[in-house]
Each structure stands twice: as structure tokens, then as C-alpha cells.
Amino acid sequence: MFLRNCWHVAAWSDELDQTGMLSRRLLGEQVLLYRCGDGAPAALVDRCSHRAAPLSIGRREGDRVRCMYHGLLFGADGRCVEIPGQERISPAAHVRAFPLVERDRFVWIWMGDPALADPAAIPDCHWQDDPAWRSLPATMHYKADYRLIMDNQLDFSHLSFVHETTLGGSLTIAHTRPVIEPTEGGLRLTRWYLNEPELAPFLRGVADLEGPIDRWHIYDWFTAGNILTLESGNAPAGTGAKEGRRDPRALQFQAVQALTPETEHTSHFFWTYGHNFKLDDPDFTRALQARIQAGFDEDRAMIEAQQAALLAHPDTPMVDLAVDQGPLLARRLLTRRLKAEAESAQGA
Amino acid sequence: MFLRNCWHVAAWSDELDQTGMLSRRLLGEQVLLYRCGDGAPAALVDRCSHRAAPLSIGRREGDRVRCMYHGLLFGADGRCVEIPGQERISPAAHVRAFPLVERDRFVWIWMGDPALADPAAIPDCHWQDDPAWRSLPATMHYKADYRLIMDNQLDFSHLSFVHETTLGGSLTIAHTRPVIEPTEGGLRLTRWYLNEPELAPFLRGVADLEGPIDRWHIYDWFTAGNILTLESGNAPAGTGAKEGRRDPRALQFQAVQALTPETEHTSHFFWTYGHNFKLDDPDFTRALQARIQAGFDEDRAMIEAQQAALLAHPDTPMVDLAVDQGPLLARRLLTRRLKAEAESAQGA
Amino acid sequence: MFLRNCWHVAAWSDELDQTGMLSRRLLGEQVLLYRCGDGAPAALVDRCSHRAAPLSIGRREGDRVRCMYHGLLFGADGRCVEIPGQERISPAAHVRAFPLVERDRFVWIWMGDPALADPAAIPDCHWQDDPAWRSLPATMHYKADYRLIMDNQLDFSHLSFVHETTLGGSLTIAHTRPVIEPTEGGLRLTRWYLNEPELAPFLRGVADLEGPIDRWHIYDWFTAGNILTLESGNAPAGTGAKEGRRDPRALQFQAVQALTPETEHTSHFFWTYGHNFKLDDPDFTRALQARIQAGFDEDRAMIEAQQAALLAHPDTPMVDLAVDQGPLLARRLLTRRLKAEAESAQGA
Numbered sequence A, B, C: 001m002f003l004r005n006c007w008h009v010a011a012w013s014d015e016l017d018q019t020g021m022l023s024r025r026l027l028g029e030q031v032l033l034y035r036c037g038d039g040a041p042a043a044l045v046d047r048c049s050h051r052a053a054p055l056s057i058g059r060r061e062g063d064r065v066r067c068m069y070h071g072l073l074f075g076a077d078g079r080c081v082e083i084p085g086q087e088r089i090s091p092a093a094h095v096r097a098f099p100l101v102e103r104d105r106f107v108w109i110w111m112g113d114p115a116l117a118d119p120a121a122i123p124d125c126h127w128q129d130d131p132a133w134r135s136l137p138a139t140m141h142y143k144a145d146y147r148l149i150m151d152n153q154l155d156f157s158h159l160s161f162v163h164e165t166t167l168g169g170s171l172t173i174a175h176t177r178p179v180i181e182p183t184e185g186g187l188r189l190t191r192w193y194l195n196e197p198e199l200a201p202f203l204r205g206v207a208d209l210e211g212p213i214d215r216w217h218i219y220d221w222f223t224a225g226n227i228l229t230l231e232s233g234n235a236p237a238g239t240g241a242k243e244g245r246r247d248p249r250a251l252q253f254q255a256v257q258a259l260t261p262e263t264e265h266t267s268h269f270f271w272t273y274g275h276n277f278k279l280d281d282p283d284f285t286r287a288l289q290a291r292i293q294a295g296f297d298e299d300r301a302m303i304e305a306q307q308a309a310l311l312a313h314p315d316t317p318m319v320d321l322a323v324d325q326g327p328l329l330a331r332r333l334l335t336r337r338l339k340a341e342a343e344s345a346q347g348a
Helices: A145-155 A157-159 A282-311 A322-347 B146-153 B156-161 B283-310 B322-347 C147-151 C158-160 C283-311 C322-347
Strands: A007-012 A020-026 A028-033 A041-045 A059-061 A064-066 A080-082 A100-103 A106-110 A138-142 A181-182 A186-196 A213-222 A227-236 A253-264 A264-275 B007-012 B024-025 B029-034 B041-045 B059-061 B062-068 B078-083 B100-103 B108-110 B137-143 B179-182 B184-196 B214-222 B226-235 B251-263 B266-274 C007-012 C022-026 C029-035 C040-046 C059-061 C064-066 C078-080 C100-103 C106-110 C138-142 C179-182 C186-196 C213-222 C227-235 C250-263 C264-277
Touching: A007 A020, A007 A028, A007 A253, A007 A264, A020 A253, A028 A106, A041 A100, A100 A282, A138 A282, A145 A253, A145 A264, A145 A282, A145 A322, A157 C147, A181 A322, A264 A282, B007 B024, B007 B029, B007 B251, B007 B266, B024 B251, B029 C059, B137 B283, B146 B251, B146 B283, B146 B322, B184 B322, B266 B283, B283 C186, C007 C022, C007 C250, C007 C264, C022 C250, C040 C100, C059 C213, C138 C283, C147 C250, C147 C283, C147 C322, C179 C322, C186 C322, C264 C283
Parallel strands: none
Antiparallel strands: A007 A106, A020 A028, A028 A041, A059 A064, A100 A106, A138 A264, A181 A186, A186 A213, A213 A227, A227 A253, A253 A264, B007 B108, B024 B029, B029 B041, B059 B062, B100 B108, B137 B266, B179 B184, B184 B214, B214 B226, B226 B251, B251 B266, C007 C106, C022 C029, C029 C040, C059 C064, C100 C106, C138 C264, C179 C186, C186 C213, C213 C227, C227 C250, C250 C264
16 A cells, blocks of 8 residues: 655656656556656656557657557646547546656655645755765665565664675664654654774775764654655764764765655665765765665665565564564554545545 | 357468477467368367376377377367276267368367357458468467457557558548448448558558559458458559559558457467569568568557556556547447357356 | 475485575475584574564574574574564564474475474385485476376376386386275385386386386375385396295386475475495496486476466366376375364364
């Protein structure tokens, strides 16, 4: 089950261009994405109203798309504007168009009731498009239910194991309980690891800092659209990072992770990992990206194996542990919102 | 659902030879086809009555087939004539044999009640085996419900779009309504496009005729067995083709298309595209065949994409258009006949 | 449906070593197998109790296995001995461990009620580990329900057809009815073919014996765990083999076949084919093995084709023949035992 009355990330801005068409399954629905001549993005159901042929194997005609089976022509608003061989066009021939907002390099899509689509509800991801930060956009495809990836994001104890030699590097992470606070949009998790002897493995050799360090992960998870914005950092130990001081030698990162369900058991994962130092060192940006990718590949291998095990034995009981506080709270928020959405759909 | 009390095309005559065996799924049933010593074709259920082993991995012994699991031997009429290690052969050990008729290079199979199998019901496809015509047999496999292909055959408006640069070449086709008449076996569709500036793209460069032309498609669709026989042609404009005169420069074609369901969502498609000029120019026959094949590949790409979209969203509503008159009439005839067959099966 | 209160073969002894882990699906359950430092084999459900991650992509830590998702540590007895970040370990966190017995080069697993696991119930397969015999362990994977393979093992009439040019070589086999006797664990089948003109094809050229011969197959089939132990042989005709005398020129073989269901429609097949002559001729052992393997490949091709036909038409009626006495008796014993197991599970 997917939340529909919210903004999900559909694509990176630079995946759309003025001539092509992008077809992507989002929340179980095949969606055609393209960019109009004035730069505005458009999203239509990728299925002709007539006989279900994919519009994405049709033809762009300016801002319109022609189905190349029987020639129906659709505007960027989904209206059918031409049916070869007949005059009258029934409103039933229109296809569904989805509200879109382009912001912070993301193309956000609203797949629920369009009357409720309020751009103000989009979480802030400005680091992706802020000259004070550098990052490279990345996309991963998961053969897993988005909620399993969400569990992973909300419990960083796995860094000590899944990412033992990459993003983690210390058992302290597994032994540290986060402070978890409710926020307007979801949850905030704060994790401090003080006086660690070493940087995480993925920073060794590329960053100009040595241990001991104080290290932190502070992140906001937004139920709507499964968005995570994560500040993480490392400062020389004892320089007051936890009290809010940022030593000039500190390494600070700002990650954004957006999780968009593709089907019940597959997901899209869009992410950046921004840094606000070495701004003019694209080699560092690329090296950092590659190391984070290696870590995220470890997550995916684990989560896809977990998904396969669950599909093979769907009734497997699960034992909840102390580390699961974040994931369990998040699942509860999600379930509550899914229920509310289902009830409001019934009432409508 | 498939019509069973009718003749379907099972194979091309030249697919059967005196020694080999051909196994093909037809109407959901695996069928073993072979040719006996006297030239007569035989068709058996490709599944031993004993333990379901495929007879097609067995052995031809003259006109008989031995299951190579436990050695049961079957005649071309399906009778079990030998069971190693026992004397008595129960009639339950026989396998089903299907009536066949070989005509016009096709092997026709009757998969319903054999008592109703009347060869007189087979549509005329003599062009495939007539010295006044030339064609090459072709077979395509579709990952699509045969009814989607049938829709395609019964609405030629798609030529303007799917086949814009091959079989179509003119918007006139999409804007022309066919004359549709009921026939004894199904429907006749007649389409005339007068004074067209150019030949269809697939004829340009290979045919000795230039525009302007009068162009036509006249075809008979037979509900039983999904057979289409199509006369098409091009004559110098204004030479009276529509009134029945055939200018000696006219290019005339006679196509045959037979659609045999393989499973609910896959189909066999057998076709020829005959010409009655350049009879002694095999290069032309081959070139014509290749160009028609290119067009039919366009159909298949579109229809398979349509089928995939429908399988992903089986409850997708469909909007009917003016161009759908042919397909809708044909679907109605088919449904009526399927219903009649189901009722007569219940009554029996 | 699988029998669970019995010993099945899980692996060959030499598949387990002191450092690695082997994950194999057995009776529908993913099982992790490994060998402890003291040489004892261990078997755990390959699925962490916490979030279902496979333990097999975790880490061996001595005799223990750590899940590398969140770090839970399990002993070889399935007990969870460490949960990073928490003190208390609930018994619910343990994973299931399976009783194992290592004997005759096989690792035997008990996947039912451990209280009933009695090693005395394991069939004798000593030939695999007896200096008086030579054999090479072999494993095959079948895309087929184990019961179809069992049918094959219990009716050797198929040797005349499936193995016409390999293990069979004579129609006599198909025409010979076995003597079938109930045994404590299942059935004993005895087949004698006297005064046969030739050795079976697989022995021609590698064995020092020429026809005429007396030939035999005497085998025990054990319902529990689908074990077959088969004595077969060839002696110069008329030298009294059937009366119990073994001419020194006789070729004697002792095969062991163990069939362990993987899923409802796939199976593991472990086998050896021992000989008690040419003990110091490893070339002969290898040549014999290769020829038997060729025969077993013929079985697999046939049985997988049969399985595919049955899956395509699950309601296909089957006709029982005289040759089916063995398979039918065996199926009856199996069904009775499955029923008893289901009833005792309900009573518990």
C-alpha cells in the first residue's frame, strides 16, 4: 500500500529534456514524464485512453504527445485534442495528468487527489541546489518493498555490520541509542558518537582529518514521500560539536534520500551526499560519491536478500529489538496515515 | 476463451515432413504434428496417456509414435496399440487425435467436437497455392491475446500511425471509414482511397507505378479460426479501379492472415502476401516479403506493449472511437459464437 | 507435501568444511549448513529471527554465525547469544536448529519434531564409505516433484526405453515383472533377467565380461527420506547367481540414491554407484560414473518434460498400467505416512 496524497520524487530534473520522453513506474502506475517548450515538466498516465497503448512509444509533437497506434493527440494537461477520423472528443478520452513541482533538482509528483496538492508540503532539499554544497545525483533500483529500505534508514545500528568497512567502522554506532523526536512531518533522529578513535572507513585517505573525533548523524524522516534529510559530520574530539560549535576542521555532510515505490516489491531510490568543503575539488566529490555508493550497494544486497526471504516465507515471525524503536515509530506513523487516506477515500 | 468448433491453422504444410515431429501449443493444448508415409498429416495430444510424458520426445516408428518413457505405442489415430509388459489395452490408454485438413499450403486443425468437423467450412486461401500468384509463407509469434491482433486487423486506421513509413504513408487511411458488411462467415470491410499522390512507402522503389493512384483494401474476416483474406491494390488514379476495371499497370496483392491462439496471452500468426505480377522475379517476392515483415514487426511491437499495459492494469477502462466499428462488430460476433459454443457444451 | 519426521540427506559430508557456510533449500526451508571446529555439522534456519536476513550472507565467528544486518550472533544450537545494543535476549530471538547425523558420507537432517529424531532410523548406506567398494559422490538438481522421480525409481521398465542405449539395452527389462515385497521401511523389488545375450550398453567396453549373462536388480526403497539402495549385477549365464552363488567373474554394483525435496516442484538428488571390483582403477570408477550420469541425465530430461506437461495441465487424467505396481504401492505408503504425520501434528 502506498501513500498517494503526498509528493514523491519522480525523477531528477536533468532526466527530462525538451525533446525526449521518460516512462517510469511510480506507485504501481506507468507514468510518462517530459519537459515542455517553456521548461515546465509534464506527467501523464503512460497509457492511451483508447486501447491502452503506451504513449511513451508514441511521438512528441511540441508539448503534445501523439499515440502512434491510432493517432490520438494529448496535451500536457492530459486533454485529448485530436482523434483522427472523428470530430467529437469525449472527456472520457482524456488521460490523467499529475501535478508536478520542480524544486531542488527533483521533479516531485502528486499521485493522489490533485485538489490536495500543496507545494508547501514538499520537504526542503535545498542542499542539492545550493552553491555552498556539492553533490552528484544518484539513482538506484531496489527489488524490495520500500518499507524495508525505510526500516534500514531509520536504524543506523546496521552501520556497524552492513557497513563495517565502509560507512560504519565502529561498534559504537550499534551500541548508541538515538534520541528520537516527533516532528511535524515525521521523526527526527539524533545520534552522537563522542571521542571515536578514527574516521569512518569511507573517509580515510580522502579527508584531511584524523581521530580522535566526535561524530554525528542527525536526520529528519518525512512520512510523506519517504524523504530523509541527513546531516552528518566529524569534528576533532572535544571541540564542542555536540554543543553546536563547528570547528573549522570539521567535515560536514548533508545527504538527501528519496524513496519512491515502483511496485509492491520494488522501489526507486534517489540520493545525494553533499559536502560543504573542498567545493572546487570535483575529484573529491566523485570519490566521496563512489564510496557512498559502495556502502549503499551493501544495503541493497542485504535488503534484497531480506525481501527474497520474506517472499519465500511471508508468515515468518519477526522479533523486535531495542534498535527497532525508530523503524517501529516510523511504521506506525505510516500505517496511521495510510489508514486515514483509505478512510477519506471511502468517505469521498 | 477460444472457439474450438472451427478450423484453425496449425502449421504450414512444409513444416511437416515424413520423418520428423513438430510439437506446438495450440488453443492451450500441446499438439504433436507429423506426416504419415502416405502423406497424410496426423495430430495427437502431445502427452502420453500413461504418465503425461511428451510424445514429441518419443520416437517415430513408421506412422506410429512410441512414448520413450515406458514404451507405449500410438497410431496416427491416437489408438494405443502396444503397452510393453501387458496384453490388455484399455481404451483409456488412447490419446486424443485431432481432425486435420491440408489445403492451400496450410494444415488446418479442428480442436472441438470431431463430429462437427466439416472441411467445407475452411475459408478459401487458394492464392497461397495458385500459379497465378507468388508469396512466401511467414510465421510470427506474439506475446499477446489473439483478440488484440484481431482488433488491429479490423481497423486499418492504424496504418497511418503504426505504419507511417512502411505500409501506410498517408493520413487518408485514418480519415477513411470502411464500408462494413456482414458476410456468412464474418465481416467484409472495403476501403477506397482515391487520387492519392503516392504509393505506400513499402512499394516505393520496388514497384513500377507512380502516383497519383487509387488505392484499396478489401478484406474478409472469418470469425471461425480468425482468418483474414485481403485484396489490396493500387491503380493509376482515375482508371476506374473502384468501378471494377483493373488497369494493366495496377499492382494487386492478395494477403492471407491466420491467427491461432497459443495460450490466453500468446498467439501464432501465419501469413502470406501474394502478388500476381512479376511472377518470375523471386527477388521482388523476397523484397516485398521483407517490407511487409517490417510493417508487421511494427504491429507486434505496438500490440505486445498494449498487452503488457493491459496485464499490468487489467481493469483499465477503454474508450471506443468511430474507428472501432470493425473491431467492435467482430468482437460481438466472436463473443456470440463463444457463448453459443459454451451453451452447446453444457447442453451436451 | 513432504514427510518431515524422518531423515533426509542434506548434503555430502565433503560439502561442509571448517570455515565456509552452505545454504540450501530443503523441504521448502532455507537451511544454513556448516561444520564446527570439533568436526560436528550444524544446521540452522537460514533466516535471522530479527528481520529475516539470510545468515548465510553473515559471518562465521568460530562455531557461531553473526547476522551481518544488525549483528545478532547465533550458536550452532540456534541460540541467540548476542544482540548488539541490548542486554536481554528473548528466547524468541533464537533460530531453529535441526538435528543432524553424519554417516556414510551423507549429512542427514531431521526437519520434523526433534524429539522423534532417532539416528537408528537412518538406512544403511555403508557402501559409500567401505574400503571394499569404490564410488564417486554425485549431485543433480531436478525441476520436478520428488514423487515423479520416485515413480521412476520404482519402475525399471523404463530402462528399456529411456535408457535404451545406456543403462537398459534389452526389452527383457520392460517385459519382466519385479517381485515386490513389503519391508519394514518400505518396499523391496527384485528383478532377474536370465540368459541375456549381452551386457547393458553402459558396461560394454569397460567391463571384462561377455554375454550371455544373468542380470539382476534388487533394491530397497525407504519411504522415509526417499532412499534407495540398489544391488545390481551381471554374472555369466547359468552360474547360479539367482540361487545366491556369485561367480568370480560377476560384476556387482551397489548404488545409493537419496531424493530430498527442495520445493514442491524441484528436488535434490544425491547418488553413488559403487563397484567392488577394479578397486584400484580410478579410471574405471570415473568411466563408470560418467556412464551412469549419462543415463541419469536421460531420466532427468524425461521427468522434467513430464513435470512441465503436468504443470501445464494439472488435471490430466493418468492411466495406470501393470508396470506401475511398484510406484503405486510406494505412493500409497507415502500418502499413508503423510496422513499420519498431518494427523499427529493436529493432535499435538
